[in-house]
Amino acid sequence: MSQTLPALTRADIEDFLFHEADLLDNWRLADWEKLLEPDATYLIPPNEAPDSDHRTTLFTIADDRERIRQRIIRILDPNCHAEFPHSRLRRIIGNVRILSTEADLVHIQANFACWRYRRNERIREYIGQYRFILRRTPAGLRIRERRVILDAHELGSLGSVSFIL
Amino acid sequence: MPESYIIDDRDQQLFLLNREALVCADVLKAEMKNIFAKCWIYVGHGSELKSPGDFVSRRVAGRPVIFCRDQKGEVRCLFNTCRHRGALVCAERSGNKRRFMCMYHGWIYGNDGALVRVPGDEAYPDSFDATKYGLRSPARFENYRDFWFMCLDPDVIGLHEYLGPATGYIDLVIDQSPSGRMEVIGGIQEYDVAANWKLMVENSVDDYHLPATHATWLNFMANSGVKITPPKDKNLLLPTHGKAVDLGHGHFTTDNINFRGRPVAAWIPLYGEEARPEMAEIRAELVERLGDARATRVADTNRNLVIFPNLVINDGSSVTIRTFYPAAADKMHVIAWAVGPVEESASARARRLDAFLTFYGPGGFATPDDVEALEMVQQGLANWQDDPWSEMSRGMAREDEQMNSDEHHLRTFWRQWAKLMEARP
Numbered sequence: 001m002s003q004t005l006p007a008l009t010r011a012d013i014e015d016f017l018f019h020e021a022d023l024l025d026n027w028r029l030a031d032w033e034k035l036l037e038p039d040a041t042y043l044i045p046p047n048e049a050p051d052s053d054h055r056t057t058l059f060t061i062a063d064d065r066e067r068i069r070q071r072i073i074r075i076l077d078p079n080c081h082a083e084f085p086h087s088r089l090r091r092i093i094g095n096v097r098i099l100s101t102e103a104d105l106v107h108i109q110a111n112f113a114c115w116r117y118r119r120n121e122r123i124r125e126y127i128g129q130y131r132f133i134l135r136r137t138p139a140g141l142r143i144r145e146r147r148v149i150l151d152a153h154e155l156g157s158l159g160s161v162s163f164i165l
Numbered sequence: 166m167p168e169s170y171i172i173d174d175r176d177q178q179l180f181l182l183n184r185e186a187l188v189c190a191d192v193l194k195a196e197m198k199n200i201f202a203k204c205w206i207y208v209g210h211g212s213e214l215k216s217p218g219d220f221v222s223r224r225v226a227g228r229p230v231i232f233c234r235d236q237k238g239e240v241r242c243l244f245n246t247c248r249h250r251g252a253l254v255c256a257e258r259s260g261n262k263r264r265f266m267c268m269y270h271g272w273i274y275g276n277d278g279a280l281v282r283v284p285g286d287e288a289y290p291d292s293f294d295a296t297k298y299g300l301r302s303p304a305r306f307e308n309y310r311d312f313w314f315m316c317l318d319p320d321v322i323g324l325h326e327y328l329g330p331a332t333g334y335i336d337l338v339i340d341q342s343p344s345g346r347m348e349v350i351g352g353i354q355e356y357d358v359a360a361n362w363k364l365m366v367e368n369s370v371d372d373y374h375l376p377a378t379h380a381t382w383l384n385f386m387a388n389s390g391v392k393i394t395p396p397k398d399k400n401l402l403l404p405t406h407g408k409a410v411d412l413g414h415g416h417f418t419t420d421n422i423n424f425r426g427r428p429v430a431a432w433i434p435l436y437g438e439e440a441r442p443e444m445a446e447i448r449a450e451l452v453e454r455l456g457d458a459r460a461t462r463v464a465d466t467n468r469n470l471v472i473f474p475n476l477v478i479n480d481g482s483s484v485t486i487r488t489f490y491p492a493a494a495d496k497m498h499v500i501a502w503a504v505g506p507v508e509e510s511a512s513a514r515a516r517r518l519d520a521f522l523t524f525y526g527p528g529g530f531a532t533p534d535d536v537e538a539l540e541m542v543q544q545g546l547a548n549w550q551d552d553p554w555s556e557m558s559r560g561m562a563r564e565d566e567q568m569n570s571d572e573h574h575l576r577t578f579w580r581q582w583a584k585l586m587e588a589r590p
């Protein structure tokens with residue numbers, strides 16, 4: 001059936017990523033969750049080993065689908081002190097590329113800059129690369145793996161990653 | 166400066182901390198002299214250096230150092246400062262090298278620190294003795310079971326004596342490993358906190374804060390099938406009994422009966438049904454090797470251990486080594502590692518790392534709220550001149566054993582801190 005799928009353009013991927021960014025920046029996490037496949041993962045590896053495996057290496061975040069669900073419950077709870085009141089987030093996405101496609105899976109990468117504003121003037125910049133595996137479904141593109149690679153040499157300066165990056 | 170930073174009135178059962186200790190740059194200066202230059206400070210774990218030539222460079226108590234294994238296999242701590250005119254001789258964070266070459270004029274050092282080459286050395290007078298220009302090391306550098314510490318004071322007591330009864334608590338962690346060898350797992354977590362470093366000491370062992378600060382973690386555990394029921398005993402704040410132990414020299418630990426699951430070896434639904442048989446095996450190995458009582462100690466208690474002044478070993482949801490350094494009076498750098506038995510199976514290792522992330526680290530379900538709490542304190546402390554005292558008397562009236570949710574262990578830290586800060590050489 002993969003042969004019957006029409007060609008995917010970079011604009012399609014961009015539309016998807018811009019839409020996702022909009023949901024995340026606006027804390028519409030219930031809608032964002034609908035973009036996830038049942039086997040979706042959300043990974044932030046250590047930036048010295050961006051391709052490593054979370055089963056052998058300590059990551060910052062290595063969520064399976066259920067953990068993502070729990071993460072959303074947590075960060076929307078007013079008792080999630082690190083995100084209450086919510087950070088204001090704004091991300092810019094560029095350099096979008098389709099790396100490869102196999103059957104219904106599409107490997108893409110994009111650069112991102114995300115600014116996080118918290119009360120009391122703390123501004124943090126998260127710069128890095130998204131490496132996603134997307135799945136083409138009848139309902140549109142869905143997320144299978146979401147790997148977020150941060151560029152900062154001193155990851156410490158970023159503090160907590162208590163929102164969805 | 167106040168006459169004393171603490172009011173420790175055992176008759177009135179009152180313990181107060183002067184908040185100036187948490188905000189003033191002068192205090193930090195004095196700490197660098199009286200504490201960080203006088204105490205044993207954690208540098209790294211031997212397992213970070215697997216082969217000769219392996220090195221990591223990091224800042225320890227503000228000092229850039231190279232923690233490395235030389236060609237003979239000996240673990241070293243070298244100041245990362247060229248003996249010529251002072252440049253760092255190692256810019257990479259980790260790797261394997263026989264030699265460190267200074268990029269400025271090209272002096273070359275062996276990984277034992279010896280100066281092995283000086284370009285154009287014919288221009289130096291005959292009195293120039295290259296053997297005297299090896300990279301310097303801290304005055305003392307010793308280990309306890311591969312936990313390596315440095316001390317800048319040559320006259321300090323030995324590390325083993327310094328650690329005292331804390332060694333028993335380190336042993337308990339290491340007993341997870343059948344061969345008695347734990348290793349640092351690849352992947353470092355780092356997170357700066359805009360707060361005074363001593364707040365992290367307090368927070369690392371302060372079980373009083375768990376219900377309020379970590380309400381969402383408790384909720385997550387409940388959602389994951391781990392019932393954490395409120396205690397029936399009115400003396401308890403947390404579901405099970407826990408105590409706080411003073412280990413001397415400012416070290417202390419909590420020592421709690423587990424209620425939250427442990428990779429070695431207390432199964433909870435969060436680990437999944439499929440984990441059950443292997444965890445039963447891990448448990449059986451413990452009992453076989455250590456006997457029932459000791460196995461229970463290893464598998465069914467959680468301990469957050471503080472080695473004065475800035476090393477924390479948490480043996481809870483997973484094992485983590487955490488150390489932190491002040492960058493300013495209101496800012497610290499935190500580094501954390503995950504630790505596991507060297508012979509752990511792939512599935513057990515994966516479970517350990519997953520359990521780690523349920524609680525710890527900048528993306529964990531608990532640590533970000535700790536960071537938030539510390540930063541909220543630091544911001545609140547801007548009123549220190551108008552509201553100068555923090556209240557830390559919790560549990561002081563207790564005659565018997567001190568609870569983990571009291572502030573006895575925090576007082577232990579502050580008493581040692583005040584003693585060292587008030588010592589006038």
Ligand code: FES
Pocket residue numbers: 247248249250251252267268269270271272
């Ligand atoms: S400063 Fe290192 S060689 Fe000159």
Ligand SMILES: [Fe+2]
Pocket residue numbers: 368374375378379531535
């Ligand atoms: Fe905490």
